[in-house]
Amino acid sequence: MQKNALVTVSTDCFLDGSLVMIDSFLHHNSWFSGDIIVLHDDSLSASSIATLTRMFTGLQCRRVDAELTLRIHNLVKYAPKLKSRQARFYSLNCFNICGYQQLIFVDSDTLFLDSIQPICQYSDKLIAAPDASHYRGKTRDRQSFAEKSNIDTENDGIATTFNAGLMIINERFRSDIIYRALLDKLSIDFWQHVRTDHTDQLILNIHFEDQIEIISSRYNYLLTHAALLKEQANIALDDVALLHFNGPLKPWHKKTSHLERMTPDFLDATRAWRLAYKKLDKI
Numbered sequence: 554m555q556k557n558a559l560v561t562v563s564t565d566c567f568l569d570g571s572l573v574m575i576d577s578f579l580h581h582n583s584w585f586s587g588d589i590i591v592l593h594d595d596s597l598s599a600s601s602i603a604t605l606t607r608m609f610t611g612l613q614c615r616r617v618d619a620e621l622t623l624r625i626h627n628l629v630k631y632a633p634k635l636k637s638r639q640a641r642f643y644s645l646n647c648f649n650i651c652g653y654q655q656l657i658f659v660d661s662d663t664l665f666l667d668s669i670q671p672i673c674q675y676s677d678k679l680i681a682a683p684d685a686s687h688y689r690g691k692t693r694d695r696q697s698f699a700e701k702s703n704i705d706t707e708n709d710g711i712a713t714t715f716n717a718g719l720m721i722i723n724e725r726f727r728s729d730i731i732y733r734a735l736l737d738k739l740s741i742d743f744w745q746h747v748r749t750d751h752t753d754q755l756i757l758n759i760h761f762e763d764q765i766e767i768i769s770s771r772y773n774y775l776l777t778h779a780a781l782l783k784e785q786a787n788i789a790l791d792d793v794a795l796l797h798f799n800g801p802l803k804p805w806h807k808k809t810s811h812l813e814r815m816t817p818d819f820l821d822a823t824r825a826w827r828l829a830y831k832k833l834d835k836i
Contacts, residue, residue, distance in 0.1 A: 557587035557655040557673070562643040564596040568604065569805040570661040570798075573829050575609055577665035581794075584670050587653070592617050592643045608833070617643050624739040631741045634750075641752035642739070647722055649732040656727070659795075660718040662803055664826045667794035669772055673721055678766035680721035682773035684714050684754070688785040695762075697748035698755045711762050717754040718797045719773040726761070735760055775799045779818040796822045805830070 559578060563571040575589060589612045591597075591605055602614045621642070629636045647658050655673065672680055686693055691700040692710030701710045737743070738756045747755065770782050774793040777800035782788045798804055802815065804826035815823065 555587055555653045557585065557657060558590055558650070558653045559585065559587065560590045560592065560647055560650070560656050560658045561661050562592045562640055563601070563605070563661050564593065564640055565598050565601050566596070567661045568597070568601045569830060570663075570803065571605065572608060572833055573826060574659060574661050574663050574665070575605075575612075576833060577829050578659065579609075581665045581668050582670060584668070588613060590615055590650070592646050594622065594640070594643070596640065618646050618649055621646055621649075621736065621739075624736050628739050628741065628744060632744060635752065638750075638752050641754075642756075644717060644720075644753045645732075645735050645756065647720075648727050648735055649729075651724075651727060654724055656720075656722040658717075658720045658722060660797065660799075662798040663718060663773075664796040664798075664804075664822070664829055665794065666796060666825070669719075669794055672768050672772055675723060676721070676766050677723070677725065678764050679723070679726055679757075679761050680766045680768055681715035681717065682719060682768050682770045684716040685775060685778045685781060686714050687767075688778070688781050693758065694748075695759060696746040698751055698759070699748045711758055713765065713767055714758045715754075715765055715767065716773055716775060716797070716799070717757050718775075718799060719795060720757075726764075731760075771795075773797050776816075776819050776822055779816065790818050790821060796825070798822070798826070 561571055561574060571591065589609055591612065591614045593614055594617050605614060606612050625639050625642050629639055644658055647656050650656060686700050691702065692712055693714050694701055694710050735756055738760065749755065770786050771788050771792055772794050774782065774795060775797050804823040
């Protein structure tokens with residue numbers, strides 16, 4: 554059994570993000586000697602697959618599991634607004650990947666600035682960093698996933714929720730039983746109660762409630778909530794190990810009209826990402 558693997562999801566639109574994420578991960582995590590797996594569907598073209606495998610020796614591009622694809626397809630027919638975000642569900646495929654002691658799942662819209670080795674020690678829980686609701690002092694409803702006041706005791710919600718952009722998934726969380734339980738949450742019966750725009754993150758928070766080891770947000774710094782993280786967690790941009798461009802604006806977007814919508818932190822992070830992208834030309 555291999556010790557670990559780095560896993561992400563990619564499409565043609567996210568190819569540049571995947572390249573930078575993987576390259577920056579390898580640069581800052583020299584201790585890592587595992588496999589690299591990119592999950593995809595038809596939205597990752599043959600030319601993009603060729604680019605990934607040329608850039609990173611031994612990288613594996615794996616099509617998303619057929620049953621997961623079918624479940625998502627049926628859900629999108631019920632809720633068409635999910636179509637543009639359906640690739641976000643592909644992280645669920647991680648829980649059906651065996652043969653590794655540990656999977657490190659990372660979204661492709663991220664940039665590593667430091668090692669994550671300290672959080673990759675074995676734990677009997679799923680390792681992830683908080684989402685914004687945690688820092689706002691909110692809980693989330695177990696059915697709708699809507700935010701709730703933490704003083705609402707009539708129907709206690711999930712006390713601590715996490716962002717699924719970085720997860721350390723140990724082998725006890727990857728089994729056929731767990732995977733099928735996650736697939737079942739792609740049903741219309743389940744989804745008719747949902748009242749937010751979340752996708753995989755909703756399913757994972759509900760399913761793994763009380764099985765999460767919460768880590769510092771320096772290991773998943775949500776740029777759309779940078780002000781909140783500074784205020785509530787005292788984390789500044791210069792102390793971040795992983796930048797996460799978790800909003801609609803991505804650092805590879807070229808339109809200058811986006812600049813006026815960027816905060817100073819987002820601009821600094823975008824400059825760092827674009828510098829990392831330029832370095833790819835030298836590989």
